[in-house]
Amino acid sequence: xxxxxxxxxxxxxxxxxxxxRQGEGNIRGLMRGDVIPGRLVDFSHGDVDAFTPxxxxxxxxxxxxxxxxxxxxxxxxxxxxxxxxxxxKLARFTGVPVNAEDGTILTPGTQGALFLAVAAVVNxxxxxxxxxxxxxxxxxxxxFFGGQVMPVAMDYMxxxxxxxxxxxxxxxxxxxxxxxFLFSNPNNPTGAVYSEREIxxxxxxxxxxxxxxxxxxxxxxxxxxxxxxxxxxxxxxPDDQVVTIMGPSKTESLSGYRLGVAFGSPRxxxxxxxxxxxxxxxxxxxxxAVLRCWFSEPAGWxxxxxxxxxxxxxxxxxxxxxxxxxxRTSQAGSYVFPKLxxxxxDLHDFVKLLRHQANVIVTPGTEFGPHPHSVxxxxxxxxxxxxxxxxxxxxxxxRYRTN
Amino acid sequence: xxxxxxxxxxxxxxxxxxxxRQGEGNIRGLMRGDVIPGRLVDFSHGDVDAFTPxxxxxxxxxxxxxxxxxxxxxxxxxxxxxxxxxxxKLARFTGVPVNAEDGTILTPGTQGALFLAVAAVVNxxxxxxxxxxxxxxxxxxxxFFGGQVMPVAMDYMxxxxxxxxxxxxxxxxxxxxxxxFLFSNPNNPTGAVYSEREIxxxxxxxxxxxxxxxxxxxxxxxxxxxxxxxxxxxxxxPDDQVVTIMGPSKTESLSGYRLGVAFGSPRxxxxxxxxxxxxxxxxxxxxxAVLRCWFSEPAGWxxxxxxxxxxxxxxxxxxxxxxxxxxRTSQAGSYVFPKLxxxxxDLHDFVKLLRHQANVIVTPGTEFGPHPHSVxxxxxxxxxxxxxxxxxxxxxxxRYRTN
Numbered sequence: 001x002x003x004x005x006x007x008x009x010x011x012x013x014x015x016x017x018x019x020x021r022q023g024e025g026n027i028r029g030l031m032r033g034d035v036i037p038g039r040l041v042d043f044s045h046g047d048v049d050a051f052t053p054x055x056x057x058x059x060x061x062x063x064x065x066x067x068x069x070x071x072x073x074x075x076x077x078x079x080x081x082x083x084x085x086x087x088x089k090l091a092r093f094t095g096v097p098v099n100a101e102d103g104t105i106l107t108p109g110t111q112g113a114l115f116l117a118v119a120a121v122v123n124x125x126x127x128x129x130x131x132x133x134x135x136x137x138x139x140x141x142x143x144f145f146g147g148q149v150m151p152v153a154m155d156y157m158x159x160x161x162x163x164x165x166x167x168x169x170x171x172x173x174x175x176x177x178x179x180x181f182l183f184s185n186p187n188n189p190t191g192a193v194y195s196e197r198e199i200x201x202x203x204x205x206x207x208x209x210x211x212x213x214x215x216x217x218x219x220x221x222x223x224x225x226x227x228x229x230x231x232x233x234x235x236x237x238p239d240d241q242v243v244t245i246m247g248p249s250k251t252e253s254l255s256g257y258r259l260g261v262a263f264g265s266p267r268x269x270x271x272x273x274x275x276x277x278x279x280x281x282x283x284x285x286x287x288x289a290v291l292r293c294w295f296s297e298p299a300g301w302x303x304x305x306x307x308x309x310x311x312x313x314x315x316x317x318x319x320x321x322x323x324x325x326x327x328r329t330s331q332a333g334s335y336v337f338p339k340l341x342x343x344x345x346d347l348h349d350f351v352k353l354l355r356h357q358a359n360v361i362v363t364p365g366t367e368f369g370p371h372p373h374s375v376x377x378x379x380x381x382x383x384x385x386x387x388x389x390x391x392x393x394x395x396x397x398x399r400y401r402t403n
Numbered sequence: 404x405x406x407x408x409x410x411x412x413x414x415x416x417x418x419x420x421x422x423x424r425q426g427e428g429n430i431r432g433l434m435r436g437d438v439i440p441g442r443l444v445d446f447s448h449g450d451v452d453a454f455t456p457x458x459x460x461x462x463x464x465x466x467x468x469x470x471x472x473x474x475x476x477x478x479x480x481x482x483x484x485x486x487x488x489x490x491x492k493l494a495r496f497t498g499v500p501v502n503a504e505d506g507t508i509l510t511p512g513t514q515g516a517l518f519l520a521v522a523a524v525v526n527x528x529x530x531x532x533x534x535x536x537x538x539x540x541x542x543x544x545x546x547f548f549g550g551q552v553m554p555v556a557m558d559y560m561x562x563x564x565x566x567x568x569x570x571x572x573x574x575x576x577x578x579x580x581x582x583x584f585l586f587s588n589p590n591n592p593t594g595a596v597y598s599e600r601e602i603x604x605x606x607x608x609x610x611x612x613x614x615x616x617x618x619x620x621x622x623x624x625x626x627x628x629x630x631x632x633x634x635x636x637x638x639x640x641p642d643d644q645v646v647t648i649m650g651p652s653k654t655e656s657l658s659g660y661r662l663g664v665a666f667g668s669p670r671x672x673x674x675x676x677x678x679x680x681x682x683x684x685x686x687x688x689x690x691x692a693v694l695r696c697w698f699s700e701p702a703g704w705x706x707x708x709x710x711x712x713x714x715x716x717x718x719x720x721x722x723x724x725x726x727x728x729x730x731r732t733s734q735a736g737s738y739v740f741p742k743l744x745x746x747x748x749d750l751h752d753f754v755k756l757l758r759h760q761a762n763v764i765v766t767p768g769t770e771f772g773p774h775p776h777s778v779x780x781x782x783x784x785x786x787x788x789x790x791x792x793x794x795x796x797x798x799x800x801x802r803y804r805t806n
Contacts, residue, residue, distance in 0.1 A: 003526045003674075010677035017476055017684075020483075049471040058468050065461050065659065068452040072659030073420055080423075108511050108661075108683045115682045123406045124527075137681045144681060256468065256475030258511075258687035271406075274413035278540045278547065279518045280511045281420075284661035284687055 001146070009143050014348060015136065016044035016363045016376075019355060027352050030345055032399045035357050041389035042361040046334060046380030048253040051305065054293045057254055064289035072285040077273045078106025078261075079288050089295040090263055093221075094231040094244065102266040103239070105273055106283045106291070110218050110247035110260035113272075114182075115141060116279065117214045117243050117262055120271035121180050122147040129173040129181040131165065132369035133337065135188045135216065139369070142182070150178045151369070156190045156328050156337075163192040167201050174209040181206060184216040185232065186223075189337040189368050189376035191330025193223070196230040203235035212268070213242045219333030221302065222251040224310045227331045233264055240265045248294040250334070250380070251305065257287045309334055312379050315387045323394030334380040337365065339373050342402045347372050350400055358392040404549070412546050417751060418539065419447035419766045419779075422758060430755050433748055435802045438760050444792035445764040449737060449783030451656040454708065457696045460657055467692035475688040480676045481509025481664075482691050492698040493666055496624075497634040497647065505669040506642070508676055509686045509694070513621050513650035513663035516675075518544060519682065520617045520646050520665055523674035524583050525550040532576040532584040534568065535772035536740065538591045538619065542772070545585070553581045554772070559593045559731050559740075566595040570604050577612040584609060587619040588635065589626075592740040592771050592779035594733025596626070599633040606638035615671070616645045622736030624705065625654040627713045630734045636667055643668045651697040653737070653783070654708065660690045712737055715782050718790045726797030737783035740768065742776050745805045750775050753803055761795040 001009075012018050019042075041047075064071040071079070080100075087100035098104060107113040114137060122128055124146035130139050132151045139149045150173035155164040163185075170181070181202070185194045194202070206213050215232035223229055233242045247260035260283075262272060276282065313330055320327040320338050327338035343350055347364050354360045365371030375393075379386055404412075415421050422445075444450075467474040474482070483503075490503035501507060510516040517540060525531055527549035533542050535554050542552045553576035558567035566588075573584070584605070588597045597605075609616050618635035626632055636645045650663035663686075665675060679685065716733055723730040723741050730741035746753055750767050757763045768774030778796075782789055 001526075003524070006526065007523070007674045007677050010674075010681065012479065012677050012680045015479075015680055018479060018680075020478060045476055047472055048475045052471075053468075058465070061468075062461070062465075065456075065464075068455075069450055072451045073448055075423060076415065076418075076421060108687065111684045112682065120410070121406070123404075123409065140681050144678070256688040258683065258685075258690075271410045271413075274410050274415050275547070277415045277418055277421075278413065278543050279515065280661065280683060281514045282661070284511065284690060285659040287661075287687060287690070 036392045039385050040359040041385050043377035044361050044363050046378050050382040051253045053253045056293045057290050060289045064286040076277045076282050095234045098263050104263045105269050107260040108283045109258040113245045113260040113262040116272035120268045121212050127178040129178040131183045135184045136367035156192045163194040180212050182214040186219045186332035189335050191333050191335045193331040199230040199235050203237045216245045223332040243268050257290045312383050319390045337376050343400045344402045358396050360389045439795045442788050443762040444788050446780035447764050447766050449781050453785040454656045457655045459696045460693050463692045467689040479680045479685050498637045501666050507666045508672050510663040511686045512661040516648045516663040516665040519675035523671045524615050530581040532581040534586045538587045539770035559595045566597040583615050585617040589622045589735035592738045594738050596734040602633040602638050606640050619648045626735040646671050660693045715786050722793045743800050746803045747805045761799050763792045
């Protein structure tokens with residue numbers, strides 16, 4: 001592939017957070033009716049002013065700066081002390097031991113971990129099974145390293161009991177030679193959680209075909225009432241076949257520190273460290289210290305955070321339902337992925353209109369696969385502002401509906 | 404190349420900062436004489452406890468955390484406000500305008516900028532001219548993207564008037580099809596600064612052959628008395644042919660925040676941003692704010708920092724000279740690259756012995772190219788500890804000398 005093609009495939013024009021770089025295009029010509037006034041809500045990411053960072057996080061950063069060189073420079077895979085603390089906590093969380101020395105790496109954000117993990121296992125021509133829909137960077141990462149995406153459908157509207165992964169398609173992808181399966185759980189953008197049955201079947205297939213699994217579990221702590229969760233790494237696969245990626249960036253509103261961690265296969269983690277040495281050297285030294293507050297939040301803090309998010313989710317579901325939008329109930333995390341009614345304008349134009357006319361920013365479904373009728377919302381927002389903005393979204397969809 | 408080979412080529416076993424991961428190997432069996440006591444000095448990087456971060460840097464970080472979401476999330480290329488401030492300062496520093504909107508990107512460390520810049524211009528099979536010696540990641544980056552390194556020798560011991568780049572070899576590399584020239588100035592590991600004559604000839608050759616230049620100028624602010632400096636981007640090349648990389652990590656002891664900036668060619672910067680979206684998303688949001696103190700240090704602060712480093716450099720040069728080590732006088736930055744006398748042990752063993760027996764950490768010359776008789780020292784250290792450690796290095800070289 002030429003360098004131009006390689007970078008064209010990375011197009012970020014509609015990626016979350018990049019909206020300010022878009023031109024207005026022909027938006028004014030398409031506008032139906034007046035502006036719908038309301039406070040700007042940017043659903044492309046969570047609002048860390050509405051949900052503030054974990055108590056004590058800044059103090060940990062501040063202590064790290066005072067500690068000086070010891071914390072400014074660490075091994076490329078991150079501070080040994082912090083890895084040791086983290087390995088204990090992650091072992092308790094996932095129910096399986098974590099190797100602090102050889103099976104853990106700290107990265108700049110979970111994005112950093114994803115990039116390194118994919119680079120470590122995907123080479124020119126390698127086939128990689130990717131869920132549709134799933135996190136927008138997954139397929140781009142595979143393509144960037146010259147891999148071939150093997151799409152696996154997820155019928156997330158079929159039932160709340162399963163995520164809806166097409167396991168026959170997954171088997172077919174493995175049979176066709178896919179050597180890696182990369183997926184997010186809870187699923188981004190739908191908030192679907194894979195059932196125990198699904199995780200066990202994925203594990204059985206991966207075992208049968210010797211497939212390496214990269215499980216992006218970024219949101220696996222923010223689980224709503226009554227939802228159970230099965231960790232991929234606890235499903236009986238050999239440790240060397242699974243890498244789990246997490247981070248305190250979302251649920252804990254610590255995104256501004258950009259921290260992630262990958263743990264599991266020592267073979268993959270060793271490669272990730274070698275690559276990190278030329279990508280960013282290490283996760284920022286002082287920032288690493290903020291990981292100490294992760295899984296050590298004040299009693300009740302996380303429960304309250306989950307409760308508040310669930311209340312927003314429930315209100316949004318009601319508004320979607322009244323507005324005729326089909327939407328799976330998010331089981332974990334803070335994403336919803338409603339399907340819009342049939343529109344007379346193209347999805348990208350609608351998303352731009354929404355921003356210019358209604359002060360609402362959402363991410364088009366096309367970022368997550370072939371989903372030209374859906375949009376993703378991160379509802380980790382001020383409750384009243386979010387419900388008001390979603391009412392404007394419904395009104396906009398009605399204005400631009402096909403007649 | 405197989406994935407294994409690709410990652411073997413990234414070996415970090417002897418990379419600076421990774422010493423703690425080395426086993427002892429057969430070191431005890433090789434030891435001549437007793438331990439030489441002395442305080443540990445880690446010359447693999449600067450000591451941010453000896454030279455502390457820019458006054459006001461932590462306060463800027465702290466304000467950014469208070470600012471909340473506005474600073475936690477920025478465009479992938481970094482906060483527009485901070486880019487605008489920076490573009491002005493970098494234009495003044497380099498003498499050529501900087502395009503804040505389309506020609507500037509903030510990255511996690513200068514390493515992040517280097518990675519993205521090389522990825523943006525080097526594809527499978529592309530030839531890239533690389534200086535020997537030069538920063539250890541340069542050739543690894545080229546190899547990782549499947550490029551072919553075209554070595555260009557630098558005779559850094561020939562004269563202090565020029566860096567000593569073999570311009571005939573550079574022309575030959577360009578004639579053979581090299582499309583990129585990547586180099587550090589001041590040179591890492593020697594501290595050599597390219598003369599105006601050399602920079603102008605590099606520019607003329609790049610123009611003739613349409614070569615893109617990536618100029619890593621990380622240390623270009625820390626210049627010793629009487630040294631002049633010519634910025635690559637001010638040498639008359641079209642703006643679209645040069646990308647300059649800098650950062651406040653070294654001279655200013657802000658490494659713990661991991662910040663870098665690349666500026667120049669909008670074509671290359673646009674690609675870098677697309678790639679950053681899948682590598683790390685963005686430089687950590689809060690950390691970006693620390694860039695506001697860069698080029699805005701208190702009056703006299705930088706002069707004093709330069710004076711203190713120069714004093715260390717001068718003392719080390721005296722000790723090297725008395726010990727029979729050939730060493731170029733560093734003109735800028737805080738690296739020296741002395742050549743050791745002939746040793747009876749292999750360089751990697753000597754470097755390990757030095758650590759175990761004399762509490763001195765240095766980086767072997769082989770990290771920077773085919774230089775098996777040299778070591779690199781970052782002398783941004785406590786003055787007395789550094790001179791004492793270098794005396795131990797000289798004594799160790801005498802013990803392990805060939806008889």
